[in-house]
Amino acid sequence: MPDKPNEKQAEGIVAFLNAEEMHKLDRIVLLSRYVVEGNLAGAHRSPLKGASSEFSDHKMYGFGDDPKHVDWKVLGRTDRYYVKRYQDETNLRVYIVLDRSNSMNYGSGGVTKYAFACRLAAALAYVVIKARDSVGLFLFSDKIDVEMEPRHSLNHLNNMLKSLQRKGPAATTQVAETLHQIAGSVHKRGLIIVISDLLDNEHEINLALAHFRKRLHDVIVFHVLDPAELELNFNKGYEFEDLETLERVTADPRALAKEYQKVFGEFLEQYRRACEGLKVDYRLVRTDQTSETYVRAYLEERRRLSK
Amino acid sequence: MFSLLAPQFLIAGVALLIPLVLHLIQSSRTVRLPFSTIRFLKLAAKRSSRRIKLEHFLLWLLRTLLLAALVLAFAMPMIRTREFRNFLGRAARDIAIVVDASYSMGYKTGGKNVWTEATELAAEIIAGLSEQDRFCLYLARNQVTPVYEQLTGGKERETAGTRLKGHKLGYESSQLAPAVMAAVKTLEQEQRRTEREIHIISDTHALPWERFQKENQGAPAPGAPKTAAAPEPGDRSPPPPAPAGTSANLWDPSLINDRTTCFVTLLGSPAPENATPVDIALEPQLITPDTAPRLTVRLARTGPPQDTTATVFVDDKEVTRRSTLVGDRGELKLMLPPMGNGTHVVRVETPEDSLTADNAFHFLVRARQKLPVLCVGSKEDTFFLRAALAAAVGGVSPIDVKYIQPDRLAEEQLQNFVCIFLCNVLPLPGQDIVSVERYIRTGGLAVIFPGDGAKAADYGVWSCLPGTPNAIAEIPTLERKRLLTWDKPQHPMLVALKEGGAVPALAVKRCLHCSGFNEKAATLISTGAGDPFLITCPFGRGETFLFTVSANRSWSDFPLSPFFLPILHQLVQYAAGAGAFLPSLWTADALPLQEYLPEATRESVLKDPEGNTVSVRSAMVDGQTVLHAEGLTVPGIYTLSSPQDPTLRPALALNMPRAESNLTPIRPEAIAPLLGLKNLVVTTSRDELLRKLDEFRIGKTLGEQLLWLALLLALAESFYANWLLRRRARLADQLNIEASGKIVRPE
Numbered sequence A: 001m002p003d004k005p006n007e008k009q010a011e012g013i014v015a016f017l018n019a020e021e022m023h024k025l026d027r028i029v030l031l032s033r034y035v036v037e038g039n040l041a042g043a044h045r046s047p048l049k050g051a052s053s054e055f056s057d058h059k060m061y062g063f064g065d066d067p068k069h070v071d072w073k074v075l076g077r078t079d080r081y082y083v084k085r086y087q088d089e090t091n092l093r094v095y096i097v098l099d100r101s102n103s104m105n106y107g108s109g110g111v112t113k114y115a116f117a118c119r120l121a122a123a124l125a126y127v128v129i130k131a132r133d134s135v136g137l138f139l140f141s142d143k144i145d146v147e148m149e150p151r152h153s154l155n156h157l158n159n160m161l162k163s164l165q166r167k168g169p170a171a172t173t174q175v176a177e178t179l180h181q182i183a184g185s186v187h188k189r190g191l192i193i194v195i196s197d198l199l200d201n202e203h204e205i206n207l208a209l210a211h212f213r214k215r216l217h218d219v220i221v222f223h224v225l226d227p228a229e230l231e232l233n234f235n236k237g238y239e240f241e242d243l244e245t246l247e248r249v250t251a252d253p254r255a256l257a258k259e260y261q262k263v264f265g266e267f268l269e270q271y272r273r274a275c276e277g278l279k280v281d282y283r284l285v286r287t288d289q290t291s292e293t294y295v296r297a298y299l300e301e302r303r304r305l306s307k
Numbered sequence B: 001m002f003s004l005l006a007p008q009f010l011i012a013g014v015a016l017l018i019p020l021v022l023h024l025i026q027s028s029r030t031v032r033l034p035f036s037t038i039r040f041l042k043l044a045a046k047r048s049s050r051r052i053k054l055e056h057f058l059l060w061l062l063r064t065l066l067l068a069a070l071v072l073a074f075a076m077p078m079i080r081t082r083e084f085r086n087f088l089g090r091a092a093r094d095i096a097i098v099v100d101a102s103y104s105m106g107y108k109t110g111g112k113n114v115w116t117e118a119t120e121l122a123a124e125i126i127a128g129l130s131e132q133d134r135f136c137l138y139l140a141r142n143q144v145t146p147v148y149e150q151l152t153g154g155k156e157r158e159t160a161g162t163r164l165k166g167h168k169l170g171y172e173s174s175q176l177a178p179a180v181m182a183a184v185k186t187l188e189q190e191q192r193r194t195e196r197e198i199h200i201i202s203d204t205h206a207l208p209w210e211r212f213q214k215e216n217q218g219a220p221a222p223g224a225p226k227t228a229a230a231p232e233p234g235d236r237s238p239p240p241p242a243p244a245g246t247s248a249n250l251w252d253p254s255l256i257n258d259r260t261t262c263f264v265t266l267l268g269s270p271a272p273e274n275a276t277p278v279d280i281a282l283e284p285q286l287i288t289p290d291t292a293p294r295l296t297v298r299l300a301r302t303g304p305p306q307d308t309t310a311t312v313f314v315d316d317k318e319v320t321r322r323s324t325l326v327g328d329r330g331e332l333k334l335m336l337p338p339m340g341n342g343t344h345v346v347r348v349e350t351p352e353d354s355l356t357a358d359n360a361f362h363f364l365v366r367a368r369q370k371l372p373v374l375c376v377g378s379k380e381d382t383f384f385l386r387a388a389l390a391a392a393v394g395g396v397s398p399i400d401v402k403y404i405q406p407d408r409l410a411e412e413q414l415q416n417f418v419c420i421f422l423c424n425v426l427p428l429p430g431q432d433i434v435s436v437e438r439y440i441r442t443g444g445l446a447v448i449f450p451g452d453g454a455k456a457a458d459y460g461v462w463s464c465l466p467g468t469p470n471a472i473a474e475i476p477t478l479e480r481k482r483l484l485t486w487d488k489p490q491h492p493m494l495v496a497l498k499e500g501g502a503v504p505a506l507a508v509k510r511c512l513h514c515s516g517f518n519e520k521a522a523t524l525i526s527t528g529a530g531d532p533f534l535i536t537c538p539f540g541r542g543e544t545f546l547f548t549v550s551a552n553r554s555w556s557d558f559p560l561s562p563f564f565l566p567i568l569h570q571l572v573q574y575a576a577g578a579g580a581f582l583p584s585l586w587t588a589d590a591l592p593l594q595e596y597l598p599e600a601t602r603e604s605v606l607k608d609p610e611g612n613t614v615s616v617r618s619a620m621v622d623g624q625t626v627l628h629a630e631g632l633t634v635p636g637i638y639t640l641s642s643p644q645d646p647t648l649r650p651a652l653a654l655n656m657p658r659a660e661s662n663l664t665p666i667r668p669e670a671i672a673p674l675l676g677l678k679n680l681v682v683t684t685s686r687d688e689l690l691r692k693l694d695e696f697r698i699g700k701t702l703g704e705q706l707l708w709l710a711l712l713l714a715l716a717e718s719f720y721a722n723w724l725l726r727r728r729a730r731l732a733d734q735l736n737i738e739a740s741g742k743i744v745r746p747e
Helices: A019-025 A072-078 A113-130 A156-165 A175-186 A202-214 A227-231 A253-278 A290-307 B007-028 B039-075 B080-086 B114-127 B155-164 B174-186 B207-216 B223-227 B383-390 B406-411 B430-441 B458-460 B493-499 B566-575 B668-675 B684-696 B703-724 B733-736
Strands: A043-060 A082-088 A091-100 A133-139 A146-150 A193-195 A218-223 A238-243 A247-250 A280-288 B002-004 B031-037 B077-080 B093-100 B134-140 B144-152 B195-203 B262-269 B274-283 B294-300 B306-316 B317-326 B327-335 B342-349 B360-367 B371-376 B398-405 B421-423 B445-449 B468-474 B481-483 B505-507 B510-515 B520-526 B532-539 B542-547 B587-592 B606-607 B615-621 B624-630 B636-641 B650-654 B680-683
Touching: A019 A113, A019 A290, A072 A082, A072 A175, A091 A113, A091 A146, A091 A175, A113 A133, A113 A156, A113 A193, A113 A218, A113 A290, A133 A156, A133 A175, A133 B406, A146 A156, A146 A175, A175 A193, A175 A202, A202 A218, A202 A253, A218 A227, A218 A253, A227 A253, A227 B733, A247 A253, A247 B039, A253 A280, A253 B039, A253 B703, A253 B733, A280 A290, B002 B650, B039 B703, B080 B398, B093 B174, B114 B134, B114 B262, B114 B684, B134 B155, B144 B155, B207 B668, B262 B668, B262 B684, B274 B306, B274 B342, B274 B360, B294 B306, B294 B317, B294 B342, B294 B458, B306 B327, B306 B421, B317 B327, B342 B650, B360 B636, B360 B650, B371 B383, B371 B566, B383 B398, B383 B421, B383 B566, B398 B406, B406 B430, B421 B430, B421 B566, B430 B445, B430 B532, B430 B542, B445 B566, B458 B468, B493 B505, B493 B520, B493 B566, B587 B684, B668 B680, B680 B684
Parallel strands: A091 A133, A091 A193, A193 A218, A218 A280, A238 B031, B093 B134, B093 B195, B195 B262, B262 B680, B371 B398, B371 B421, B421 B445, B445 B542
Antiparallel strands: A043 A082, A133 A146, A238 A247, B002 B077, B134 B144, B274 B294, B294 B327, B306 B317, B306 B342, B342 B360, B468 B510, B481 B505, B520 B532, B532 B542, B587 B624, B606 B636, B615 B624, B636 B650
């Protein structure tokens, strides 16, 4: 698998997942923790009443109701006509919101955060497609660069991943503003997967996540970070250059590491607390692991918790 | 008192800038590294800048202190503070002691001579050493005499005084510089000790210090003082010993490092006085029993001018005395009474003073009744010669002539004759030639007359001739009339003849032609037209005279001339004066015996003035036995005896060179520029030296302690720097991130 998604040797899903990885991902599903609004019958709970086998409630029989749904046992006890209603089931609409700002282009171990984020997105999208759910894409930097409506075909998945390949990291980032924009554009309840390093104003970003929750979306935040960003484990002094602002600062990481970790820990803690309060599934993802293994571990845990 | 033993290492103090420079270089040579965001870096830097500065300062301080400790350790600071005597203790030290053992150290002040004071002081210095200290001890004589050549300590400290007292004061001059250099080399054999002392104990005599000045100036070392004190070149004295100041022991202050302190102690009187007979001269050279010799005594004095009396003893009986005012130098002329036939022991004495060793000057006077002369040749050839030599001057002939045929030459003891005449005796057997040449070399005089018996080639085997005769020339009749001319009228042999004033004329029929004259040869008389008539040439300590005409009438009418007899008599007189006998010699370590005592054989016994037998070493040189007497260092009369004649006969009169007798003192302030040493302490008394030693030996170098401190600082720096590097905790561990990416905060 190439480190950078825009390499030309392979395109589409095969550029991100090999056969073995796809085989392993075949058996797991991504479930929403909340009710979602799909457009097809599926395995996920819908806010609408439908024809599934799962009983929902009773209602007074009215004109137009199918007499076969009259609950005869209730009629016998109460001498009133009630009909039984069942929970509707629909498919899941998953939106992958992926950050392509220049800060995502950083990678200390040969894999940039953007490359890792693309693989993560590919693995998740593949799982969604295999579960016959729909997956869409928002690729953003300081604005929405690519927007693809959710669909559930493999062709769509391939097209989506090609877009990721074509668009490398660029420009500065406006995470919060863009997330607000995305939240406003998604009307039906679905699953929003945010993949970003969240290197922006954390308060604004938390507000944007709250915006998603207000629209009753199930939100997962994958906070992609390089190990060096976490630890600042350099062994000599450097002149650090900000990838987005191109600002520079000379520092000795050996002397700064402790304070840096403290500051960075506080930064992460703000996201963790905010997401906990918003019931957003917040996950810290290090780029020094394989995306497929991580996705399986994550989905396994999610499946276990949803039972 | 604080001092540095090796301050040159302070130059390494520049290294203290290294940590700062490295820090600056490191700061300016950072590599650019793209990073996702510097927001947190800036925030962290802002929060921890004070802490980082403090850490950097502590690291810089540790590293600078480490380097400073190392630099100081190598510079070896020495703290000598009386207040901290008990705390500081005393460093172990190596000391070298050089004691002047020249005879001027025999100068008495207050009933004790300087030598005794010096040896007691040396013993006291050694006794004051601690158990860890070590010492070596040298005596500065004409040659360096080691008492303890290697660094030693322990029980030797107790016996050093006794061992030192076992060394007697000699009759030599001293050379301090070689002894000090020998001591320095001994100290240099041990590099471990940090402190060293060199003690030079001498009198106030300036002479031994002159060597330091000369060698400091890079001048070639002069010979031993004997050479300086040796008589004029005309005097026949034993060759001086090889100069002791070789390149190996030339004074070189650069060999003495800054850790070494030199203590010079000048004992004795600061203004010594001394009078001594320096040399004598006897006239005439030929002394007969009825001659009253004229004696000239040269005197020297140190101190203010004063009347000095010289008393002359002949065979231990006072014969005359005379006084004169002597300043720096003086001279006395005395008339000795006529002495009987034989060798007489004569002594000139000055009054007893503080330095008694040089008060007497010994010499021998040999009075001869007749002068033994050997005449070799046939009766015909020596006819005129015999007549001339037998002729009486004033009634009795002073010459005792012995005639022998040439074939009897080997049987004669040639050294018994003052002069040998060889008349037409060539060619001679090789053994006889060797015998004659040895006789001349040891101070004899040979007069050679050619003759018809020898061809020109027969002269070629002789090496003592003034030139190489190449032909016997027949003079044409018309050219035979010749006038003799005095080519060297100032020659001692011709001086008396010239006074006659008459111009001699000769008829020369035949003469010897010479070519290739020896460079030392001189024509005394010539026969006009540049033809030599009498040629002379020194050979060894003797001389050869060669006439170019024969001693009979066949070659010229010289035997019939009125000049024949006076020339021959003058030759004998000259031979008697210029003979091998010398009134006195200078003391020496070795003396070629046969050169000065031709009568000595291997069986002879030579005894010094104290009655000890002098060692005589024999060696074969060019097939001949050469005798060398060794250790002729005691001044006085040496006697010789042989198995055939066991009577002890005075043979040699030896005197020590008198340069040491000039006791001109040196000022203590003049020592420092002479030695050119940085750490020098000059004292003038025992008490002053011991007091300064007591002050000097307080304390020790802090080099070792500073090295330990440097080690501790190095460890501290290492631990601190590593702690700074390794103290970083891992944020991932603190956050407790699960495999699914969930952050589980610890309670």
